[in-house]
Amino acid sequence: MGSTLAERLVRDGHEVVGVDCFTDYYARAVKEQNLALLRSGPRFSLLEADLVTMDLATALGGVDVVFHQAAQAGVRASWGKTFETYVHSNVLATQRLLEAVKTAGTVRRFVYASSSSIYGDTRDLPMRETSLPQPYSPYGVTKLAAEHLTELYRNNFGVSAVSLRYFTVYGPRQRPDMGFHRFISRLLRKEALPIYGDGEQTRDFTFIDDIVDANVAAGTCPGVEGVYNVGGGSRVSLNHVLETLADVSGVSARIDRGPDQAGDVRHTYADTTRARDKLGYAPKIDLREGLTRMVAWARTAGI
Numbered sequence: 147m148g149s150t151l152a153e154r155l156v157r158d159g160h161e162v163v164g165v166d167c168f169t170d171y172y173a174r175a176v177k178e179q180n181l182a183l184l185r186s187g188p189r190f191s192l193l194e195a196d197l198v199t200m201d202l203a204t205a206l207g208g209v210d211v212v213f214h215q216a217a218q219a220g221v222r223a224s225w226g227k228t229f230e231t232y233v234h235s236n237v238l239a240t241q242r243l244l245e246a247v248k249t250a251g252t253v254r255r256f257v258y259a260s261s262s263s264i265y266g267d268t269r270d271l272p273m274r275e276t277s278l279p280q281p282y283s284p285y286g287v288t289k290l291a292a293e294h295l296t297e298l299y300r301n302n303f304g305v306s307a308v309s310l311r312y313f314t315v316y317g318p319r320q321r322p323d324m325g326f327h328r329f330i331s332r333l334l335r336k337e338a339l340p341i342y343g344d345g346e347q348t349r350d351f352t353f354i355d356d357i358v359d360a361n362v363a364a365g366t367c368p369g370v371e372g373v374y375n376v377g378g379g380s381r382v383s384l385n386h387v388l389e390t391l392a393d394v395s396g397v398s399a400r401i402d403r404g405p406d407q408a409g410d411v412r413h414t415y416a417d418t419t420r421a422r423d424k425l426g427y428a429p430k431i432d433l434r435e436g437l438t439r440m441v442a443w444a445r446t447a448g449i
């Protein structure tokens with residue numbers, strides 16, 4: 147997500163400073179490959195550092211917009227001993243960054259990447275910004291805590307802040323642990339696809355380019371603050387996704403079904419009325435086109 151957003155900002159003529167501590171959640175080589183285009187140009191620089199320990203005052207010098215995409219991701223990996231990592235990377239890092247933004251006094255907008263995971267396993271659909279948050283995983287708890295921190299600094303100290311609740315982001319360069327990446331890589335190798343549950347769970351899948359559009363709008367639209375859902379407008383079942391993948395790739399899918407996983411919710415569906423009205427947000431890429439683009443990328447990248 148971060149590298150795709152940074153590429154868009156550079157194309158738009160901005161100078162971008164990226165921060166990454168290169169955790170071992172997945173291979174560094176994958177992240178370096180994502181950064182290759184950015185590193186080849188003069189408008190991007192990278193600081194290899196941890197937001198919890200780095201000198202943020204210096205890093206924020208001359209910065210007018212902060213896009214806070216950094217987090218420890220993954221619902222299923224957030225249980226047990228690893229929870230400490232989630233608190234460090236998702237809660238402490240956000241608090242420290244907000245404190246630095248407040249102190250700097252030069253940042254005109256703070257954009258936080260929140261998650262639909264904050265809603266939990268609700269049956270109140272579509273999910274609205276006013277719906278009661280009920281996280282269903284430790285990951286969701288930390289994302290909601292960071293969102294609350296963002297709102298606290300907005301309301302108490304006047305930090306101009308926006309939280310974007312992403313709904314199941316997919317597209318080229320998706321993390322290797324995420325569903326679509328795993329499905330496509332196994333499909334192209336003609337291996338069985340691991341599916342948890344009956345496949346009738348639904349998600350509001352959102353293509354990466356639409357997420358980037360929402361971020362750019364959140365960082366530039368005057369007078370925009372608070373929380374916004376960012377969904378793709380294509381809530382479909384996982385079984386439908388698998389059928390579409392087989393169709394656009396020309397490869398028949400073999401399914402290896404397993405039990406439901408702790409922390410996985412049954413349905414998500416975003417009400418994006420507020421984002422449409424305030425950010426001018428309108429998703430452009432439907433699921434079939436998005437999956438076609440992702441399969442083409444996977445074939446080129448050899449995943």
